[in-house]
Amino acid sequence: xxxxxxxxxELFPEGCERCSLTKFMGWMSILGVIFLWGLYAAxxxxxxxxxxxxxxxxxxxxxxxxxxLAVIALGAGAFFTGALxxxxxxxxxxxxxxxxxxxxxxxxxGAMMILVLDIGQPIRCWFGYWYPNVxxxxxxxxxxxxxxxxxxxxxxxxxxxxxxxxxxxxxxHALAHNFHVYMPIFAGIGAFLSTFHQGSLGGMYGxxxxxxxxxxxxxxxxxxTFFLFVLSAVASGPMFTVLVCTLMEKxxxxxxxxxxxxxxMGKVGGTMLIVYTIFKCLDSWYWATDLLAGQGxxxxxxxxxxxxxxxxxxxxxxxxIIPMVVLLIKxxxxxxxxxxxxxFLTCASITINRYVLTVQGLAQxxxxxxxxxxxxxxxxxWASCFLVFAYAxxxxxxxxxxxPMFPQEAExxxx
Amino acid sequence: MSSEVKEFKIxxxxxxxxxxxxxxxxxxxxxxxxxxxAPAVDGSNKLRSLNWLTVFRLSNHKPFPDHEVxxxxxxxxxxxxxxxxxxxxxxxxxxxxEGGIVSQIPPRCIGCRYCMASCPYHARYFNWYDxxxxxxxxxxxxxxxxxxxxxxxxxxxxxxxxxxxxxxAAVAKGQDPMNLPxxxxxxxxTEACPNGAITFGDLNNPTHKVHELIKSPYAFRLLERLGxxxxxxxxxxxxxVRREGDNYLEHEKTGEATKQG
Numbered sequence: 001x002x003x004x005x006x007x008x009x010e011l012f013p014e015g016c017e018r019c020s021l022t023k024f025m026g027w028m029s030i031l032g033v034i035f036l037w038g039l040y041a042a043x044x045x046x047x048x049x050x051x052x053x054x055x056x057x058x059x060x061x062x063x064x065x066x067x068x069l070a071v072i073a074l075g076a077g078a079f080f081t082g083a084l085x086x087x088x089x090x091x092x093x094x095x096x097x098x099x100x101x102x103x104x105x106x107x108x109x110g111a112m113m114i115l116v117l118d119i120g121q122p123i124r125c126w127f128g129y130w131y132p133n134v135x136x137x138x139x140x141x142x143x144x145x146x147x148x149x150x151x152x153x154x155x156x157x158x159x160x161x162x163x164x165x166x167x168x169x170x171x172x173h174a175l176a177h178n179f180h181v182y183m184p185i186f187a188g189i190g191a192f193l194s195t196f197h198q199g200s201l202g203g204m205y206g207x208x209x210x211x212x213x214x215x216x217x218x219x220x221x222x223x224x225t226f227f228l229f230v231l232s233a234v235a236s237g238p239m240f241t242v243l244v245c246t247l248m249e250k251x252x253x254x255x256x257x258x259x260x261x262x263x264x265m266g267k268v269g270g271t272m273l274i275v276y277t278i279f280k281c282l283d284s285w286y287w288a289t290d291l292l293a294g295q296g297x298x299x300x301x302x303x304x305x306x307x308x309x310x311x312x313x314x315x316x317x318x319x320x321i322i323p324m325v326v327l328l329i330k331x332x333x334x335x336x337x338x339x340x341x342x343x344f345l346t347c348a349s350i351t352i353n354r355y356v357l358t359v360q361g362l363a364q365x366x367x368x369x370x371x372x373x374x375x376x377x378x379x380x381x382w383a384s385c386f387l388v389f390a391y392a393x394x395x396x397x398x399x400x401x402x403x404p405m406f407p408q409e410a411e412x413x414x415x
Numbered sequence: 416m417s418s419e420v421k422e423f424k425i426x427x428x429x430x431x432x433x434x435x436x437x438x439x440x441x442x443x444x445x446x447x448x449x450x451x452x453a454p455a456v457d458g459s460n461k462l463r464s465l466n467w468l469t470v471f472r473l474s475n476h477k478p479f480p481d482h483e484v485x486x487x488x489x490x491x492x493x494x495x496x497x498x499x500x501x502x503x504x505x506x507x508x509x510x511x512x513e514g515g516i517v518s519q520i521p522p523r524c525i526g527c528r529y530c531m532a533s534c535p536y537h538a539r540y541f542n543w544y545d546x547x548x549x550x551x552x553x554x555x556x557x558x559x560x561x562x563x564x565x566x567x568x569x570x571x572x573x574x575x576x577x578x579x580x581x582x583x584a585a586v587a588k589g590q591d592p593m594n595l596p597x598x599x600x601x602x603x604x605t606e607a608c609p610n611g612a613i614t615f616g617d618l619n620n621p622t623h624k625v626h627e628l629i630k631s632p633y634a635f636r637l638l639e640r641l642g643x644x645x646x647x648x649x650x651x652x653x654x655x656v657r658r659e660g661d662n663y664l665e666h667e668k669t670g671e672a673t674k675q676g
Contacts, residue, residue, distance in 0.1 A: 051456065051544040056462035057463060058537065060529075060531035060541060119526045120524070120525070120527075121524065121525050121526045121566040124525045125525065127523065128505055130505075131523065133504055136504045138527065142504055204502075207502065208502070209642060210638075212641075212662075293664060296662030296663045361532075366638060369659050370471070
C-alpha cells in the first residue's frame with residue numbers, strides 16, 4: 001500500500017489526485033452541520049405546518065418557489081448540454097456533460113425536496129397524478145418534473161457505476177456500458193420533458209389573468225412566458241454549469257475542463273442569450289406600454305418603495321444586455337474574469353426574473369384600495385434552502401472524489 | 416375546469432349597497448361562526464387571519480372637510496370566469512354545480528396555493544396551522560360545515576350548506592328545488608347585516624330582488640375589466656367609490672372601460 005496517497009485512493013478516478021480523507025471529511029462535516037440546520041427547519045415545517053415560515057395569505061409563494069424556479073432554470077444545462085452532446089453529436093461537450101447531468105440531478109432533486117416542504121399537504125402529492133386538471137399549467141409541471149427527475153437519476157447512475165472499483169465487476173461494467181448506449185434516448189426524453197416543464201413554469205405565471213404584473217397575452221402566442229422560460233433556461237443552464245465547474249477548479253486547485261470547452265459552453269449559452277434578450281425586451285416593452293394600459297394600470301404602479309422598486313426591473317434587463325454584448329466581442333470573452341463575470345450576471349438576471357415574477361407579482365395590489373405589503377423569508381425558509389445547498393455540495397463532492405466526472409482531468413493536470 | 420365563462424340557469428349572487436354599510440363587521444362575525452372558521456393563532460397578523468369575508472376601508476383621499484370613507488365587504492366573488500379554478504392542479508376547486516358557486520374541496524386540496532396567487536381579490540385563505548377552538552368553542556361548531564385541516568386553502572362558499580337545506584325544504588314541501596323563492600336561501604352575512612346592505616338571490620331569476628338591483632346605474636363589480644365576471648355586485652351613488660372598484664387610467668371615466676371591454 002502506498003502511504004503517500006489518501007487511504008481511499010483506490011476509489012479515485014484513474015490518474016486523478018484528491019485531497020486527504022481527513023481534509024475531505026472535515027469539509028463534509030461543515031456541510032453536514034449546515035444540512036442538519038436545514039433538516040431541523042424542515043422537520044419543524046412538516047411537524048407544525050407552514051405557519052413556521054414567513055409566508056402569509058398575500059404571499060402564498062415566496063423564497064421557496066423563487067428558489068425552485070431559479071435552480072430548475074440553472075439546472076437546465078443538463079438537458080440542453082445532453083441534447084447537444086448525444087443528439088446533435090457535439091463531441092467536445094462530452095468533457096462537461098457529466099457535470100451538467102449531476103448539476104441537473106441536484107437541482108431537480110433539491111427542488112423536489114423544497115416542494116415537499118412547500119405544499120401544505122405533502123402526503124397528497126400523488127393527487128397531481130390521480131386527479132389531474134388538464135387545464136392547469138401546474139399539472140403539466142408536476143408530471144414533467146417528476147418524470148424528468150427519473151431521467152436525471154438514469155443519467156447519474158452510469159457515472160456512479162463508472163467508479164474504478166465498481167467497474168472491476170463484469171456485470172456493473174456491462175451495465176454502465178449499456179447505459180451509455182441508451183444515453184441518446186434518455187437525452188431525447190429529457191429534452192422533451194424539460195422543454196415542456198420549463199415552459200409550463202413560465203406559463204404558470206403568464207396565465208394568471210387576475211394578476212396584471214404577470215399576465216401575458218396577445219403578442220406572439222398566449223401565454224408567451226412559456227417560451228421566455230424555455231429560452232432563459234437554455235441560456236443560463238450551460239453558463240451555470242461552467243461557473244460550477246470553475247468553482248470546483250478553484251476549490252480543488254486542479255484543472256477539470258479545458259478553456260476551449262468552457263468557451264464552447266459560453267457560445268451555446270450566449271447564442272441562446274441573444275434570442276432570450278431580444279424576446280424579453282420585447283415582452284417588457286409590450287407589457288409596459290400595452291398590456292398594463294389595457295387593464296387601467298401604468299408601469300409606475302407596478303413598483304413601490306425600495307424593496308419593490310424599479311431598480312430590480314432595470315437590473316434584470318441590464319444583466320441580460322451587458323453579457324449579451326460583451327460575449328459577442330471576442331477580445332473580451334477570451335479574458336477569463338470577464339467571461340465568468342458575464343456568465344454570473346446572466347444567471348443573476350434569471351434569478352431576479354424568477355424572484356420578481358414570484359414575489360413582486362404577488363405584492364402588487366390589484367384592487368385599487370388594497371395596499372403593498374412586504375414579504376421577508378424567515379430563518380426556516382433560508383435554512384431549508386441551505387439544506388439543499390449542503391446536500392448538493394455533499395453529493396457533488398462525493399461525485400468529484402470517486403467518479404470519473406471529468407474525462408479531461410488526468411490529461412490537463414499531467415506534471 | 417377551463418377558464419371560460421360558464422352559463423348556469425341559476426346564478427346565485429350578492430348585491431352589497433356600500434352606502435348602507437357602516438363597517439360594523441357583523442357580516443364577518445356571522446360568517447366566521449356559521450362556517451366554522453378557526454380563530455387565528457395571532458389575530459394581530461391580518462395577513463394570516465382566516466376571514467372568508469373581509470371588510471375593506473375605502474377612502475377618497477381628500478383632506479378635511481371633504482374627506483369621506485366607505486366600507487366594502489369582500490366575500491368570494493364566485494367569478495363566472497374564475498382565475499382559481501383553471502389553475503388548480505388537482506381539481507380541488509371547481510365551478511360546475513347549478514347556481515354557479517365556486518366549490519372548494521379541502522380533502523382534495525394539496526395546499527400548493529396556486530389558486531391564492533391567481534385570485535386578485537385575495538378571497539382565498541390558507542390554514543397555516545392546525546385549526547384550534549379554545550375552551551368550549553368547539554361545542555358551538557356548525558354541524559353542517561366541515562372543519563378544514565392544516566395545509567389546505569379555504570374560501571367563502573356562499574354558505575353552500577344553506578343552499579342544500581333550502582333545496583331539501585323545498586322538496587319536502589313539494590316545491591321545485593331548482594326554483595327557490597326569493598329569500599328561501601340566503602347567506603349568514605346577508606342575514607346578519609343590521610342595515611340590510613347585503614341582498615342575496617338568483618341573479619337570473621326575475622322574481623328575485625337582486626335581478627333588478629344589478630340593473631342600477633350605480634351598480635358595479637370589482638375589477639371587472641380583468642374579465643373575471645364576478646357574481647357579487649356593489650352599489651354606490653358616490654362616484655369615487657365606484658371608481659375604487661376598478662383600475663382606471665387618469666383620462667378614463669368610471670365604468671367606461673368595463674362597458675367597452
